[in-house]
Amino acid sequence: EGEGTLLAQKIFNADHAYLQPHSGADANLVAFWAILAHKIQTPEVEKLGKKSLDELTPSDYEEVRKLLVNQKMMGMGLGSGGHLTHGYRHNISSKIMQSQSYEVDPKTGWIDYGALAAQVKEFRPLILIAGYSSYPRKIDFSKMKEIADSVGAVLMVDMAHFAGLVAGKVFEGVYDPVPYADIVTTTTHKTLRGPRGGMILCKAPFRAMVDKGCPLVLGGPLPHVLAAKSLALKEVDTSAFKDYARQIVLNAQALAENLQRAGVRLLTGGTDNHLLVIDTATSFQLTGRQAETVLSEAHLTVNRNSIPHDPNGPWITSGIRVGTPAITTLGMKEKEMAEIAAILVSLLQAAKPITENGALSRSKAEADPQTLQKVRGRIVDLLSHFPLYPELVI
Structure with a gap:
């Protein structure tokens, strides 16, 4: 201590x-x-x-x-x-x-x-x-x-x-x-x-x-x-950590730029740090919870997040929060952010709220099986170039 x-x-x-x-x-x-x-x-x-x-x-x-x-x-x-x-x-x-x-x-x-x-x-x-x-x-x-x-x-x-x-x-x-x-x-x-x-x-x-x-x-x-x-x-307390910290922000900004080029609305119009908040309600007609659910099905981990004056409240929400520290630790850089942005957009554009008890669910959404399978394949391919423990051969 x-x-x-x-x-x-x-x-x-x-x-x-x-x-x-x-x-x-x-x-x-x-x-x-x-x-x-x-x-x-x-x-x-x-x-x-x-x-x-x-x-x-x-x-x-x-x-x-x-x-x-x-x-x-x-x-x-x-x-x-x-x-x-x-x-x-x-x-x-x-x-x-x-x-x-x-x-x-x-x-x-x-x-x-x-x-x-x-x-x-x-x-x-x-x-x-x-x-x-x-x-x-x-x-x-x-x-x-x-x-x-x-x-x-x-x-x-x-x-x-x-x-x-x-x-x-x-x-x-x-x-x-x-x-x-x-x-x-x-x-x-x-x-x-x-x-x-x-x-x-x-x-x-x-x-x-x-x-x-x-x-x-x-x-x-x-x-x-x-x-x-x-x-x-x-x-x-190393120079390598400083390189990592700089790359976190570069990656977040690259991810933001690619998402915005695809027409996605981001809170504040971008980011200065390690995170960005996507307005899913405006960009994809999905609640934050719906977006979180469908992305999870493809093995993409994000969390639903409130936006200012959120009409859907703090539980359902109208946005998702995305961060770059973990993927930066894997070694990903700006080039990979373009692919991640494309994956996010393709899946969220394909997602539709499901019907439960005769009404559209505010919590759940799904994409068609073909899109979901294609997205999962792109994720597996991307991660294959950035193994968690590259020194281990499994």
Whole structure:
């Protein structure tokens, strides 16, 4: 764990790193607790002339507790590309604090920093969360920091999806969150290519509280996962990883360009990162769930995804999210993105909703057997040139 901590601090140029969270959601919970403890709990305990919660009377403790759960947080809305843990109503994050979402511009799909600044000044959150799970553009963290500072808010960044692009020096300057954020959370899988787990980077003032994530939020560390995280960070700290990170974005942009040439509508008109979101409702007259289902039948793994102001809601959805990290790891480059785009388009164009109980299903779709078989063959042929373990002869 110690070696991994030092590696993370070096790679991200962070004051401190904490590797124990078991997931990105756990990392966010630890971050919320650390912020509440540092900004609210500790000052209130000191005002009462005490050193710890244990010294408070039951009535004094209850007053502090009420303050803790009466704070505000603001994160990107789920339909705009945010994450469940950024204050979504059905998630615990909106239960422990009052939450309000900010949305992307309805016309462009991009973050409107001016509108966000006005919303933050009106709502005045303790925590402003920047980061996303399905927003295909970079975020200017210098602007996010300026907006947070305007109301004295803590800037927390969830870079679970793009941590590898930060580590690989693809996102630099104002697009690197670490110099600007008070606390940064991430997963260690996704673009970092490590084991499933979480990690926190923070400025020095938050170190003591973050390090108490276990046992005050987490039940205990997972030593075998900590070892895997450290090994993954060793791989991140190489020039080969930087090449990989650059290729992720090149592949995503090539995939986007090929899809758009075929008439597919993409949110924001393209991508700056590792993912893109296809508006399947507009492009193929399919819900996101229908598109996900038919692609799965051909052994293409994508996930349905909400789009801003989604008429089909967050369960059925009107889009799908497609990412390039895994296929980039296999060694695919821009040339292969043209073939993948063609495969996606050919299958989705052939897909039709199925009828269940006399009505068209909003969840299921199918393509004719000939098209499905042809697409599967193209996928097998493509993958035959990029074996998962090329050193093994099976």
